[in-house]
Amino acid sequence: MTIQSITEATRDLLDEKEAGLFLDTAPGTLSVWRSTGRYNLPFVKIGRKVRYRRADLLAWLKKRTRESGATE
Known part of the structure; x- marks a missing residue:
């Protein structure tokens, strides 16, 4: 792996706060x-x-996306 590929790979990693913002969920919820x-x-x-x-x-x-109100 090159330094550039490592940098690109780690840029794709989100901390709890960023992931919470991405999912519109509190970081504490992710922890739970x-x-x-x-x-x-x-x-x-x-x-x-x-x-x-x-x-x-x-x-x-994507896995959680539903086209109707039915659950699986």
């Missing part, structure tokens, strides 16, 4: 979802830090 396993929302753990890949957030939203 992680600890309880309520939603299968992928995250990356780097030491004590938690990061979310933008692509994972988009895929998660």
Whole structure:
């Protein structure tokens, strides 16, 4: 990996606050979802830090998109 590819890859990582803004959800809510396993929302753990890949957030939203009020 080159420095440029590493920089591009880490630019795609969002911290809890950024991910919360992206999902219109409080960072604390994301923490609860992680600890309880309520939603299968992928995250990356780097030491004590938690990061979310933008692509994972988009895929998660797409999976949760419904065309009717019915749940699966």
